[in-house]
Amino acid sequence: MQLKTSVFLFLLLLYTLHFNYISLALNQEGLYLQSVRLSLSEPPGFLSDWSDRDATPCNWTGVTCNRRYSVVSLILSGASLSGSFPITLCRLPSLSKLSLSSNSINSSLPLSISSCRNLTYLDLSQNFIVGPLPSTLSDLHFLRYLNLEGNYLSGAIPATFGLFPQLEVLVLADNLLNGTVSGALGNITSLKKLVLAYNPFLPTHLPPELGNLTNLEELWLTDCHLVGPIPHTFNTLSRLKNLDLATNRLTGLLIPTLISQLKSIVQIELYNNSFTGNLPGGWSNLTELRRFDASMNELTGTIPNELCELPLESLNLFENQLEGLIPESIANSPNLHELKLFGNRLVGSLPSQLGKNSALQIIDVTNNNLSGEIPQFLCQNGALEDLVLLNNALSGSIPVNLGKCHTLQRVRLQGNRLYGEIPAQFWGLPNVYLLDLYENEFSGNISHFIYGAKNLSTLAISKNKFSGSIPSEIGSLDQLVEFLADGNELSGEFPSTIVNIEQLGRLDLSNNDLSGGIPKGIQSLKQLNELNVANNRLSGDIPVEIGNLPVLNYLDLSHNNFSGEIPVSLQNLKLNKLNLSSNCLSGDIPPLFANEVYRDSFLGNPGLCTNDSGICNHKGRNKIRVFSWALRSIFVIAGVMFLLSIAWFLFKYKKLKKLNKNTTITKWTSFHKLGFSEFEITDSLKEANVIGRGASGKVYKVVLSNGETVAVKKLHERHYKDENNSNGGGDSVKDAFEVEVDTLGKIRHKNIVRLWCCCNTESCKLLVYEYMPNGSLGDLLHGNSKCKLLDWPMRLRIALDAAEGLSYLHHDSVPPIVHRDVKSNNILLDEDFGAKISDFGVAKVVKAVKKGVESMSVIAGSCGYIAPEYAYTLRVNEKSDIYSFGIVILELVTGKPPIDGELGDKDLAGWVCTTLDQKGINEVVDPKLDSTRFKREICRVLDIGLLCTSTLPINRPSMRRVVNTLQELVATTPLMDA
Template sequence: MTHLDPKAVFVPCVLLLWCFTLVISIAGDYEILLRVKNAQIDDPHGNLHDWVPNKDHNPCNWTGITCDPKQLAVISINLSGFGIFGGFPSGFCRIHTLQNLSLASNNINGTLSSESLSLCSHLQLLSLSNNLLVGRLPEFPPEFSQLQVLDLSLNNFSGDIPDSFGRFPALKVLTLSSNLLSGQIPAFLGNLSELTRFELAINPFKPGPLPPEIGNLTKLENLFVPTANLVGSIPESIGNLVLLKNLDLSDNDLSGRIPESIGGLRSVEQIELFGNQLSGELPESFANLSALTNLDLSLNRLTGKLPNKIAAMSIGSLNLNDNFFEGEIPESLASNPNLWELKLFNNSFSGTLPENLGQNSDLENFDVSTNKFTGELPKYLCFRKKLQNIIAFDNRFSGNLPSTLSECSSLAYVRIQNNELSGEVPVNFWGLPLLYFLQMDGNRFRGSVSPSISSARNLSTLLISGNNFSGEFPNSICRLHELVTLQVSRNQFSGDIPFCITELKKLQKLRMEENLFSGKIPSSVSSWTDLTELNLSRNQLSGEIPPGLGDLPVLNYLDISGNSITGEIPVELTKLKLNQFNLSDNKLYGKVPSGFDQDLFVSSLLGNPNLCSPDLKPIPPCQKSKRESFYALIVLSICVVLLLASSLCYFRTKSNAFGGKSKKLHKVTTFQRIGFNEEDVISSLTDENIIGSGGSGRVYRVNLKTGQTVAVKKLWEGCRKPDTESIFRSEVDTLGRIRHGNIVKLLFSCSGEECRILGFEFMENGSLGDALHDERSVSLLDWPKRFTIAVGAAQGLAYLHHDCVPAIVHRDVKSNNILLDEEFRARVADFGLAKTLQLDAEVAEGHCVMSRVAGSYGYIAPEYAYTLKVTEKSDVYSFGVVLLELITGKWPTDSSFGDNMDIVKWVTEAALSSSQVEKDGVCGFKDLDRIVDPMMNPSEWDYREIEKVMHVALLCTSAFPINRPSMRRVVELLLKDAKLSCSK
């Protein structure tokens, strides 16, 4: 009988048992993944289409899954950017071999609790960046000893950083940027001795210092804390970070001197300290930073001269703008072989620039504007043919433009205005192939514009006013089909204006005033559909005014005064909505068209001796022939009799309409095709026709004789509303120039000495506020109607913010200013407080600063009340309140909320105090029934959509503006076909 070797039996058995264990393990992972997909997340885009049962029970080939080939176990789940919805899927952590879980850039919502994290203590990487998480940061259990990467950035976490965040022994990356964290940066974060990357940027922390304990993080390579309300000085301990490569403390309120210890950052490659209150001179220790390539100290209060040692460093990008530096630039700066960007603007530097600047490096960006530099521009700026931008305006540069720049084929952007540059511009400079912006006004250049300019096919802006250019303006300008702005005023150009200039279809501004142009105004102007400004004044032009100018849809600035223009004023010009209008000092004749026969236009018509008007003084009255006078006398006699008979009735009517005072309407403007008589409108403004009353006036329902019904707003008069004129102008200026299906149409406006009225399309179902809060109407608003209203209003606001140039901020978004037509489609209305975001004296750093808080209580964004800064995000917050109003059916300041509570706080607390649950097959918040308006009686599908809209509303009402989505993004989120799944 043969005896078996025990080893021969034992080893195969062990291997078989091991394989069986692996099969069991991977099958368990397979079951967990399927369970989580079906119960905890929603995949609207089908990115997890291959997560389906298979006969092998093996998920290792599924999308986003990585397995260990030896252990046959899932070690990584990466679903970043898949667009999945739901709460935090903690079920994934039941896979005990899982090391990395990345769910970044999705729509993960709700809170992140300690309980949901309790299963995940074996993770080495957890990334939930760029989701919709809210509430406080969770306390991490002590078991998280293996965690190396924690990324919770770009969410809406609020409150303090918990103590447990200082107890991660292995943590190398901590990223909490772009949240709503409001405590101070805690000192215990200095205990994370293994950190290499530390990011706390863009949080509304309570003002406080950068803790000195930061110096304990000696392995740190990236310290990123801009826009975090840092105050005080930069701690001396910063010099301990000998491995640091990137230091960014920009856009805070740090003050005091830059510490000498900064020279200890011997590995640092980039230092960003711009946008603080740092003062004093630069420390000499900067010269020790041999690896430094980018240094940005702009927007501080630094003083003194630029030290030779720092100028001699091999820095690639040097930004010192907006400080108080003075003195000359050291010659050693020109010897730097790595210098590619030099920005010194808004200082008090003086003297000449180093002659060899640019000869030894690949200089790309050069900005020395607003200083006191003299002498010539360095001739080697484009020596390496890499220069893209020259910005040197507001200095005292003199001499010729360097001829070497005519060979600078890389040059795209030039601003050298307001200097003392002279001579002729090199011929080839005009035609640089990549040039798109050229501004040279306010110098002493002479000569002509070369025909070679036709080669600058990308040129969109040409500003050369205020020089001594002469000769004929070249026809080759007409080949620049990207040209948007052309300003050549205050020169000595002569000859005809090129007739082909009307072929420039993108042209918006054309200014050629104060030259010697002669001939006629080009007549074929129909292609100028984008032209807003035309100024040809003070030239030697002749001929007639082209009637086609009156058909230009957006022209609002027309000045052709001070020429020798003849003929009659084309009646077509009266169709224009003009902010600036001047035909004075020409040779025009004939009768002034009725549209200009108003005192408002007198100064624009003077200096034309042969013009006549029956009403305007000092313009002479039009002469009548004897036959006309005879017939006029007969007609006048008849009219006198009729007038005497009707005058009493007329004045009684006027007295009833306006409290006993006659108010002549001296300007009537129509914006849509509508037939009406202003007197018929006025007579209908009686108490029985009132349909609404608000802060700016009363609204009346008026039935026109054409059968059309319109809504007429009569603004409050006199001392009752002293800013009536500004409200009137705002509505006219805003609604008169925009067209959108979700913005109410302005039909006409009338203004008089004491009266301002506006006519709008009539909305059958009134305002959303009335429909929501009137017992007689609210029953008509089921959820589908409310959702349609929400989307329509969002699309209207998105048009104002993103499609209007300049952008328009409504400033008073509320349910009463959203009107509903006969099919309950939304129209955004009431633009009395609207403002445009444009670069003028009213604007600072991208936002308008208002003289007072505008808007309605309960809808005003929290930052607006104390900063008076208007941005689009103010409207986004107000729209979020409207969304909550649609869901709850409650006013924003409903008394049922209790003291010191508004709808945002009430809904947020109700939503975040409860976890998500399955109820009757519907996923939602436990207390959603308490939040939702009971008048809707929503269905199962409605609840899913309501929850989605509520999450959008909470995003819109984030306390920190940077975390609110744009209105364009809001529209996308509302229209997404998404079901929010519950987390277990």
Template sequence: MGASAASLFLLLFSILYLIHSTHSLNQEGLYLLETKRSLDDPQGSLSNWNSGDPTPCNWTGVSCSPSSPVPTVTSLNFTGLNLAGSFPASLCRLPNLEFLSLSWNFINGSVSSSSLMPCLALKHLDLSQNELVGPLPDALTDMTSLRHLDLSFNNFSGRIPDSFGRFQQLEVLWLECNLLFGTIPAFLGNISTLRELNLAFNPFTPGPIPSSLSNLTSLQVLFLASCHLVGPIPPSLGRLSNLTNLDISTNALSGPIPDSLTYLSNLVQLELYTNSLSGSIPKGFSKLSRLQRIDMSSNHLEGPLPDDIFDAPKLESLHLYYNHLTGPIPAGIARSTSLVDIFLFSNRLNGSVPVDLGKNSALTILDLSSNSLSGSIPPGICDRGVLRELLLINNLFSGPIPKGLARCRSLTRVRLANNRLTGEVPDGLWGLPHVSLLELSGNFFSGSISPAISSAANLSNLLISDNQFTGPIPSEMGTLSKLYQFSAANNRLMGPLPASLCDLSHLAQLDLYNNSLSGQLLRGINSWFKLTELNLAHNSFTGGIPPELGSLPVLNYLDLSSNSLTGEIPTQLQNLHLDQFNVSDNQLNGPLPPLFATAAYRDSFLGNPGLCNDLPGLCPGSQVGSHNHERMIWLLCSVFILSAFVLISGLGLFCWRHKRFKNEKLKIENFSWRLIPFHKLSFSEYEILDCLHEDNLIGVGASGKVYKAVLRNGQTVAVKRLHGAHSDADGNFEAEVTTLGKIRHKNILKLWCCYVQKDCKLLVYEYMQNGSLWDVLHGCNGKLLDWHTRYNIALDAAEGLSYLHHDCVPPIVHRDVKSNNILLNAEFSACVADFGVAKSVPAIGLRPEPMSAIAGSCGYIAPEYAYTLRVNEKSDVYSFGVVILELLTGKQPVGSEDDINLVKWVSATVAEKGTDHVFDPKLGKEFREDMEKVLKIGLLCTSYIPINRPSMRWVVKMLKDVPGTDIISRLEKKNGTLLPHYQESSDPGCITLTRTNSNCSTEVNEFLFV
């Protein structure tokens, strides 16, 4: 019995042990749970990490070895999970861990050698795109199996440790975009196994390229862009026979390009731009059978272009712009069968372009702008049918436009301005379906604008000024629904303006200066709600000035001078905020509207003898003395008649408005409304509808009217009413509004709900008592904004934009950041508003598609956006930088001193006179140090080059540091001087830090800050 009992006990114990082991997490899982507890996981990415599982092998990011009898963790991939916290040392307690990636997270703090010591089995370590600081850990070289090490896009500082020269099997070393200093160490040439070495965009001490790097015979990729390299390129680099990518751009390298580089037979991409290299391009690149891209732009290369460079059978991209190259373009360029992109702009090339260019290779982009090239445009330039961009501005080309271009339906941008081209423009070129920019200005073109232009469905910018075009403007122009700019000044156009132009709802600039146009000015222009510039001067227009001009919300440039206009100046023009206003040399008469009856506007009305006003120079001197009595009687009679007229008109207007309101309300209530709620509501649509009358009108925007609605529960909301075309301009209204309705952030204007009807939509927002920043800053209440208030407004707006860019999935680009769209509540806390043109950003790695037209407002639009129509977060950063400059200076973004924009004025003034001359005098001097810090941020945000602008996340970080010791000061104090990685940008007085590698697939542009 005893033996049987013992056996039974053992059996039961074994069963219980198996049950227990089946439902207990193993030790590796416990280590991982410890890791989870040490990290912040805002998106719940690790929510399926369950302590009840026997192993962690099915958890997010965890992979186990399938071949082991007992599963063991070998790989952890946490890329892009938005995890935050310090480096989890518990991960290195996993004994068989070979692969670890924490890239694209918010891992911060330093990485100590002790925390990495147990990770001896690691072969792949990726900590890139985080917020790590401190020195590079020495213990990395103790990982004898390590093959891949990526620490790029962090804030590691100090020198590269001597131990890094002792890696035994390392194949990939990426340290790009950190704060490393000292010279590039020669001992890196000892890592004989290296295949990729990337040290780009670090503030190294100026020094040469170590010749020892030529010992890395297995090297395939060498990226040393923006490393403060000086001296010549070592000829010994020609020994790196396996090299496929060589990027040593954006340095201060000098001397000639070594002939030895032409022996790199496996080279696919060569980047030498933005250096001080001299001499001519070495012959022999034709031997590089795999070469696909050669970029030697922005150097001091001189002399002619060698013919044999185009014999390279695999050469796809040729970038030699911004140099001093002379002579003709060699005929060999036309023999290439692989060339796709050719960028030779801003050189001193002359002669004609090879006549067969484009016949043998599938050219997509040809940019020969700003040279002295002559002759005709090659007739077969688009024979392969894939040419997208043809950019030939500022040359001496002559002759007609080739007829083949008129059949090139792949074209998106055509720039032929400032040449000597003649003849009529082929009908087909006017109507190319994909062209967004057609620039023909500054030539000798004749003929008329073809009605075939109606086929140009994507045309956004039509620039044909300074030619000899004749005939009328065709009515088909009104079908170009995306037209943003139409400039046809200094031609011979005649006839009236076609009424169809009134339908161009995206039109922002209309310049028809100095033509022979006649007839009356257009009425019914209410669709021109985006128009900022209207120049019809020096024509033969007759009739009166349309009062409708006064209702255009963003018009700031109006020139109707030198015509034959008659009648009075409409009082409605007083509603405009004009930087340029001129109606001189017409036949206008009557009194001036009160706003214009000042000396400041005298030059706007010269040459109109019929205008009666006391402004000197406008009217002939009137007789006094005997006529004083008659004038007094006439004045009294006029006052009596006017008073009676106003009284009668007021009564009539009241009756009309009351009747209209009743009809409108009845019309609205006869239709059913569909509610799209985004929060719990305590009101109905009937309460909203009762408030939609003119007495509650608080604003008129480009897409509708805004009303203040006080509800029965005491709550106040703002209601934006969209009508007709504006209610669903892109056909995606509900999808976009639903996306915005899901946004939850204290600095994003809350959208309570949306009411949808057939042709009308109501957006119900939270009410902001102090209106827009524009009104408070530039209006009569500007004195209310002290420095602390302005600083807090900037920080609030930055946090709102940072949320859109970094916390929304997908990210949202506002595209119309301006002080009008920053609203202030009763406590002057700011919210970002008006997402009428907001767009989602493509996924990482995808190239953003160009917009069909420029969205945004004059003075706030980023320079690259206006040029390329490509939008990303950096466009918003530029606009926000303009807002910062508004807050600091108190000036408007356009119309500043000397009629230049605010960014240029601030940059120039800082460079010439210092910062004291740009600050708003209302702010005083007690906070001057903090204001200078914010000024630096504003100038960084408005850098001309997008890669030099910080992300909004870093803008928030910098602004938060302003009241104390800021990051810049800490870095300068630490190094004892201005850090070597600071670079003067193209904007005077602007200090920028660049942390973008031009070779990255995405523009990941961050600030080099700890």
């Protein structure tokens, strides 16, 4: 009996050990997932719990199983995984939900993805997936959700997509799809959401077949290059809640039947199209409508009262041609928080009850013909943030209760007929960063309450009737960058506390009645670039400390009572404008200012004299001069003929010498403080110093006696002899020399090459620039062994520097400037490989013409960089520069020149698009780059380049947006290992 018991226990032990061994063995689905893990790169330890010590993967990160321990869901969103799409996942027999969104999957999608037959949910958005959409995706018969947004998918949408039997959500936004918006999508009658926005589709009409999607609730087709009218078939989309067709080229009238049938619609986005005619009727049927945006079209007529009677949250109709009154009924909406009607022809008053019944946040009615008073209830519910009423004919005063509107952030009332005193508390609103009261008829004092405006960045109260002194509390506004108060009746002394505002960049107190002197300590305003106190009663000495302001380039102290000598320290400044005229200054003019450039800067100061000319206006010196000439008159008369003969001989001799050698230069103009003599330049223009040759002339490297190095461009004679040719329209074309001088002489920016000085005589034209020791970007990329020095972080930095230079020209220069010849050879690199824009010989100041576009009489630019619309229409604006910059971006990514035999019959932009479609991203990126380490950054920059080179100018981003994107990339890009 005891033996049987022992045998039984032994067999039981064997069974238990065998059972435990089986239970610890990882099942087949777990092995599949481990294979997937091996194929992907992951952050250290992220999938550490995917261990073969488990029997099933059901407790692993991101994994969900059913009751039979079979994997049904895998969610690994935002896990920083990289590698190819793991097709092994399709071996999981029960997998129905898969999300790998926001990772770095960087392959194409295989046709075999159709083997994931049980998938109902597939989210691969925000990755780096390339290549075409697999035509086999529609074989996933159970699929209801498909999101591929934010990848680099290209080509056309396969016609087979119309075969999805159960698909409810299809999101393909923000890719590189460049076929057409396929009418086959109208066959997916189960669709509830269709999102194709931000793809470079070929221009195409809205497919009328989309009207078959009677279950559709959301249709988002922003920026899809759509043209033509909205099809009448869309009136069948009765369940539609969100319609977004913005930023296309849709035309014609808004269809009344469409408006009347969309009874479930909540949001309609039609902005930035070409719709014409009146807004239709039928709005009363749209009881669910909350947001309507038809701005930036060509709509005419009036704003329908029927539309304004709806409980709208947002109404945007700006930049149309609407006329008539703003319906009073808009003020009755309990939901209204945004009203933007600027850039129309509206008349009458603002609705008197506006803001009373809703938490209004934004109102902008700029550039209309509105009259009447500002409604008193705008901030009744304590939510108003933006109050923008510029350039109307509004009258009356600012409502007192707006002084309690602590939510206000931006106030712009410029260009109206408002009058009266500003409510005292209004001056001190704590969240206002922009207070613009320019060009009205306001009166009274600047209140001491202004100390409360701690966020104020711009205070613009120019051209009003403000009086009294500037309160000392102004010095407590440590965020203030601009203080503009010119053209008022301010009196009292120049407030000494202003020197405490360390961020102050622009101070204009001209045309007032201020007295006293400029306070001590002004050198603390290290950011000050404009100081204008002209036409006041200021007195005393000009502070020596002004010469220590590092970025000051505009100084106007004219028409005051300043006395004493001009501080020599002013020569330290790099001034675009200097005006000290009409004061009581005396003594010598500092040597730097004793030239033609500053001729008008010192008028009306009888006590000033210049050492160079020997002409002084001191009375004592005048008497001595008269007496001396009286004694010498006899000798002068006797020797006059002899002196004239000598003068005639010297004149002829010098003219002959100048013609022979072209080096006797007399007409120099300086734009910065110079530490060298101009004559050093002319002595160094030797063939041995030539570092470059171009169509316009030669470039010399000149090493000066003080150790500095400059670059000198000497223009060919033929390049400036024909400077007044006429072309086509009869407008004379400025020669490259004059354009370069006019443009660069006024620009001060770290990413634009400095023009030190120039020479302009009949026989010679010279331009003297700062020397850029690393040459041009084009040379380094395409013609120099130093290209190996350009790793990806350096290329990215160069792209940002160049973008910041162009952004300054387009957005910050007044008036804006279009370069017209942006190319890699015109991007120069300093000793640290910092990039600067150069060669402004064909630059153009943008005039205030319709839509910022100006027609040229000739094409300017370089082959391979010229925007398509510029070549065909000769119409130029900043979008032309953006296209050229996009080509430079593609050069940085690919390492290829814009036109090359290797590209076949295509230019660089066309070659990149074609190669991406056919071969993928790896065939596009410069093999010299570490494309594995910097894959994400390179792809993002390539995307910027492709956007900038969009065929339609409207799709190209602004340079300001490009700069912001590149700044984000630079901040997150790791440096190369040492």
